[in-house]
Amino acid sequence: MTLLSQLWNRKIEKVVWYLVPVLIFSFLGFLDAAYLTATHYLQAPVGCSLIAECDTVLTSAYAEMFGIPIALFGALYYTALFGITLALLDAKRLLVFMVLGLASGTGFLVSLVLIGIQMFLLEAYCQFCLLSAGISIAIFLILFLMFWKRVYSRVF
Amino acid sequence: MVKYKHMEQNAQPAQQDLTKKERKQLRRQQKEETRAQESKKRKVQRLGMWLLAALAFAGAGGGVVWLVQKSVPDLPVAGPAEILAQDQVKGSDQARVVLVEYGDFQCPACASFYPVVKTLTEEFRDEIAIVYRHFPLTSVHAKAVITARAAEAAALQGKFWEMHDLLFERQREWVQGDEQELLVQYARELELEEELFLEDLNSPAVRDKVEADRVGGLQARVNSTPTFFLNGERIQNPRSYAEFYDLIVAALEQEN
Numbered sequence: 501m502t503l504l505s506q507l508w509n510r511k512i513e514k515v516v517w518y519l520v521p522v523l524i525f526s527f528l529g530f531l532d533a534a535y536l537t538a539t540h541y542l543q544a545p546v547g548c549s550l551i552a553e554c555d556t557v558l559t560s561a562y563a564e565m566f567g568i569p570i571a572l573f574g575a576l577y578y579t580a581l582f583g584i585t586l587a588l589l590d591a592k593r594l595l596v597f598m599v600l601g602l603a604s605g606t607g608f609l610v611s612l613v614l615i616g617i618q619m620f621l622l623e624a625y626c627q628f629c630l631l632s633a634g635i636s637i638a639i640f641l642i643l644f645l646m647f648w649k650r651v652y653s654r655v656f
Numbered sequence: 657m658v659k660y661k662h663m664e665q666n667a668q669p670a671q672q673d674l675t676k677k678e679r680k681q682l683r684r685q686q687k688e689e690t691r692a693q694e695s696k697k698r699k700v701q702r703l704g705m706w707l708l709a710a711l712a713f714a715g716a717g718g719g720v721v722w723l724v725q726k727s728v729p730d731l732p733v734a735g736p737a738e739i740l741a742q743d744q745v746k747g748s749d750q751a752r753v754v755l756v757e758y759g760d761f762q763c764p765a766c767a768s769f770y771p772v773v774k775t776l777t778e779e780f781r782d783e784i785a786i787v788y789r790h791f792p793l794t795s796v797h798a799k800a801v802i803t804a805r806a807a808e809a810a811a812l813q814g815k816f817w818e819m820h821d822l823l824f825e826r827q828r829e830w831v832q833g834d835e836q837e838l839l840v841q842y843a844r845e846l847e848l849e850e851e852l853f854l855e856d857l858n859s860p861a862v863r864d865k866v867e868a869d870r871v872g873g874l875q876a877r878v879n880s881t882p883t884f885f886l887n888g889e890r891i892q893n894p895r896s897y898a899e900f901y902d903l904i905v906a907a908l909e910q911e912n
Contacts, residue, residue, distance in 0.1 A: 534716065559874050590705070
């Protein structure tokens, strides 16, 4: 408990310019994932105009986990990420930053796995999935930069 | 210091009567009030920020669902075991053995299966129903959708199978040539009403039919063409006419 309160009491400053892009990317990621979730449940055409193999990816066995489409997990992930980022902007606490970093790190790893599945197991790509993976990776890199510039040097 | 005191006395003459201690207290009180006001203002701002974010997500989510809903074809989607009113059927739609083909007019394998399936149709006539559904592989076949639509447009004038046959027979011609021009030529050859054909070719009804077929194929996990379903069960593409024939005979025997 004391560690948690210590982390809570540590404040981090000058992070708006890192967090606003994270908010924007999270929102875009949410739109992308919400679109794929909606097409999944409404059985609508996805519009695979750029890379037409996306049907192969989106109907593959890897598109679902426990009967829930990966896209829905994605939409929830981006919503959570947006919420945590907003909380960090609201109360600039080290603890909130660590939660955000943990969430984003998980998203980063999952994105790498999903890209790997498309590359090596399916040998087919879906632009909406790649876009989402790109967004997750970008968010992680922004947060890593922020950690380097604003957190590591000042707090530790 | 003196100047400050002077100004303060000017600004608030009532304070002249207060003792030094009382004045200090008053000032502290004022400071606390402005702080409380500021904190209240900040609270409202924060609440506004969270509300705005929640609204943005709800709005965006709702908007996305609405847009996707609008793009869903109006037609029902058929499973591989059933025949719907919109389907293109050869033979008897009352037959107990149903062969469903998911095909793409531009796919070479479909073209080589075409004479096989046609002979089967003639062989079994009213004993089986043969259903053709579109599964255009748009990534590799740029002309798959337009030709699927051409067949459906011909269907509206009662000549689906005639157009279907022509498209497979002359696959090489329209794949290499100008398909827009050639489709009109085929329509003329089949004595279709040309203007109506062209109108139907781009109509929402025809687009929806092709899309409904494709979605049905996706749901049935079709990923290559041609894919055949015999009484709802996916079969490995037979390597010869005889093999295909035997499969259908076996299915007929099972039903009888």
